Amino acid sequence: MKPSSLISSTEQPPLSRAESSSKTIILSTGVVVPFDADDRTSAEEEAFRSELSMLVTLDQLTPAKMKELGISEPSETLAEIPVTVKPSDFLLGVAEPAALGCRVMNPSSSAGDMNISRPQIVKSGTKIYAYARYNWKNAPFSGCPRNKSQIGGPDGLAITFNRGVTNKGVSFVGCNSYNLCQKTGWLETNNQYGAGWAFQDWGYGAIYGHSPTYKGTLTYTLTTSSTKCLQAFAKYGHSWNSTNLTGFSIGKSSIGISWNTSSSLWQKSSQAGSYRC
Template sequence: MRTTIRLLAVAALGSVLLPLGTGTGAAGAPGPAVPPVARACSPVLPADPDAAAARVNALITQMDRQGLTQTAIDARLAADHCVRRVDGGGTGLRPLGDPPREITVGRPAIYKIQKPKKSKGKATTYYIATASWRWNYVPGNVKGYDAFSLRFTKKISERSHSLTYSGNGRFYGSRTINQAETAGPGGVGFIFNEGPRTHIPVPLDMRGYTGRMTVTFRPSKPGCWYLQAYAQYAHSWASNSVTGISLSAGRDNAGFGINWQENKHHWRQTSQPGAEFKVCR
């Protein structure tokens, strides 16, 4: 019986790697197209919300590296894992203000998961917020600590958080940190070193070329209301560095606070907010 369960779990997880509606024949040869089958999703995520958030982050990262669009990623999560995006979808890459051209900060995505109910009681709803960045090219100035933050327009009850970042695939692997600089009702922020970078002319790579933050949360108190999420990347170089982060709930860009070692050699880029969505507790 245990062997059967393991085989079913492996088959379910393996479906993430295959495009929907396709099949393979013997010895890897392309097989006939498989018509889509209408079915209800069967969640294979861990029951623990923190472990489920880590799994969702890994799935999104994997599918992004495979070249899937955000729309395709959202569809796969909903169909295969019962993880539904609740903030309206899309990536919204147009940034706020007039930032530099080196980096792209995507609009945060919010997903809803439910912890299965016990023998008595009801299922508990949790939300998973993810936000990411990707450098458009390896910059010349990477000395100094940077910051990446995810902020909400209403207060939340934050449960877990993590930041995973990596190179562009040419030299540096991935690294995950769980110790945030700040985590509270306003959001979560990490300080990290985006360098070093390679110095061979071609190809170039850097430690933090791309990254993704994941935050698991619930509304701060019982009831329902609407909120949005913003992401922000803060970059420093030369003799400067990020030394602190403060985050407060609110609708405008003023909720992000960055402390710099010096008032020079730095910039910040903020994403567009995700669409307003309803959360309930």
């Protein structure tokens, strides 16, 4: 799923309710959805939320794109995802292609090898979108077969809020280091305090960056009648060897991750993102 240009907009006064109700957005998939978030069906909203997740993951949710999508700008911007580290010339000279970066399971791969951005919170109509993003900083290397192989059991990404909200849907999009994106994984936990998404991460015979979950974004749509401060936190859980992520427990400002063993795993939390604070 590659991004494409969305419907263009020109400098003009804010749209009236009648004007925004008739305006549409063409998503990168070719799906056409109403510009006004409150006019979208459940299927249209899911398509819009997936588009938002993809744009965030690819560092393409610019102020101009946000205007085209009809969403407010967050109070702070995310740092750009660093350029993927490719195998060095030295490594390519001493290692067979099948031995490059198949799995992230060597001792040097740790929580420090991954970025977990503080969640961003934006608004469109009466809907609020909170999105949490992660990305691997590099492509760790270790021996592996040429074919596609699992990196341990499922990993997962979760988001939580400091108070209960009305849950309007959750989406996750994962991308590889070559910016090819897809929907992947499954919604593992979902309630008024947040959601957790699980997915299998993969290694390939060339470099780990081929994995469709090399980087990704979880987007949670909500509404709330409260005007009080809303904060969001995110956490990522990574496993290798025979360890599996078996579930999330999500409460007010809390994320717990369950595993089938107590080894070959790590967890990493984000800083807080905020809205109206």
